Amino acid sequence: MVSRSHRPLRRGLRITLLALALPTIASGIALLTNAKGARADGAEADKAEASERCAIRIAIALQGRSADAALVANPDPQGAIDGMLASPEFADRYASFINSEFNGGPTTAASDDPVYYLAKFVIAQNKPWSELFIGAYSVTAAADGKSMDVAADAKGLGYFRTASWMKRYAGNEPMGYMLSASFRILSNTAGLMLTPSVGNPGDDRTATGRSASPCKSCHFDDWYALDKFARLLPMKKVASDPPTFTPTTAGPQQLLGKTITDDKELIQTLVDSDAWRFNQCRNVFKFLYGRSENQCESKVFDACVDALASQKTIQSAVAAVAKDASFCVK
Numbered sequence: 001m002v003s004r005s006h007r008p009l010r011r012g013l014r015i016t017l018l019a020l021a022l023p024t025i026a027s028g029i030a031l032l033t034n035a036k037g038a039r040a041d042g043a044e045a046d047k048a049e050a051s052e053r054c055a056i057r058i059a060i061a062l063q064g065r066s067a068d069a070a071l072v073a074n075p076d077p078q079g080a081i082d083g084m085l086a087s088p089e090f091a092d093r094y095a096s097f098i099n100s101e102f103n104g105g106p107t108t109a110a111s112d113d114p115v116y117y118l119a120k121f122v123i124a125q126n127k128p129w130s131e132l133f134i135g136a137y138s139v140t141a142a143a144d145g146k147s148m149d150v151a152a153d154a155k156g157l158g159y160f161r162t163a164s165w166m167k168r169y170a171g172n173e174p175m176g177y178m179l180s181a182s183f184r185i186l187s188n189t190a191g192l193m194l195t196p197s198v199g200n201p202g203d204d205r206t207a208t209g210r211s212a213s214p215c216k217s218c219h220f221d222d223w224y225a226l227d228k229f230a231r232l233l234p235m236k237k238v239a240s241d242p243p244t245f246t247p248t249t250a251g252p253q254q255l256l257g258k259t260i261t262d263d264k265e266l267i268q269t270l271v272d273s274d275a276w277r278f279n280q281c282r283n284v285f286k287f288l289y290g291r292s293e294n295q296c297e298s299k300v301f302d303a304c305v306d307a308l309a310s311q312k313t314i315q316s317a318v319a320a321v322a323k324d325a326s327f328c329v330k
């Protein structure tokens with residue numbers, strides 16, 4: 001499905017690393033020419049400065065604030081990472097980040113952001129990250145209208161069956177197929193990236209038009225055949241505004257190499273895939289570094305994927321990257 005082979009080659013990075021190493025070499029030479037005692041002091045001071053820089057970096061990345069005095073004085077700030085990942089600040093920060101990755105930002109109403117509230121809940125309760133996508137919860141506007149409540153609900157499917165999310169991605173397909181929601185599901189879980197075709201005036205936008213060239217590759221033929229995914233989702237009632245939905249009657253679809261009967265089996269299959277773990281770790285890198293991972297980081301990337309596979313929480317995945325020595329030297 002989705003491979004990592006298209007990771008950008010970062011030629012520039014080597015040059016940057018070399019440039020960083022030069023002042024260190026220069027200061028090493030300077031130290032050698034000093035008296036013995038001065039050299040030891042210098043090394044101590046360098047170490048203190050490095051761990052202070054590390055403390056600042058970790059506090060900003062994980063909690064969005066400057067490092068407190070205890071962390072600055074800590075000779076091993078990376079040892080404090082687990083504690084920080086258990087803080088409400090981290091839950092809030094990662095949930096906001098994911099909300100903007102999945103939705104392009106918050107909505108205008110604070111009671112309309114199920115991704116943010118469910119992600120925060122999943123992190124704060126130390127649940128497997130997959131619960132954000134498949135957990136049996138409802139996410140509904142709180143009584144005060146200023147936030148959302150998460151509650152156990154056997155009919156829940158992560159945020160995908162919440163009224164807010166369905167309304168947001170219902171789309172305008174003439175029969176009511178939720179093509180927009182299908183695309184969001186694939187992009188949030190497996191990292192699918194597509195630029196929808198704008199088409200030409202007079203194009204047949206119905207299923208008949210979409211099943212002809214050049215539309216059919218995205219809509220019917222490729223592994224991410226959007227129209228087939230949409231047949232597993234509820235249907236938007238035509239011309240309903242605000243949108244209302246009816247259950248799908250299309251029956252099972254051949255997708256992702258198997259027969260899939262409903263939206264729950266679909267999301268479960270996606271969440272069980274390598275593509276899901278890769279994509280969640282891509283997000284982890286983006287959260288910590290503000291950019292995608294590069295080739296030199298494949299070992300840390302794999303550690304992230306392994307942590308997610310074995311320990312399940314997003315905290316474990318973030319820890320695998322943030323605790324690596326490379327997070328503090330770059």
Ligand code: HEC
Nearest residue numbers: 171172173179180183194195196197199204205209215218
């Ligand atoms: C490169 C892949 C790609 C191709 C080719 C493509 N589409 Fe799409 N199409 C998409 C994606 C992705 C979406 C979902 C966009 C979104 O997020 O709303 C979409 C959505 C749609 C929708 C639903 C819009 C809505 O508001 O619900 C229609 C209708 C549609 N496409 C028709 C067509 C037609 C007709 C063609 C050929 C002329 C075509 N598409 C070709 C990717 C593609």
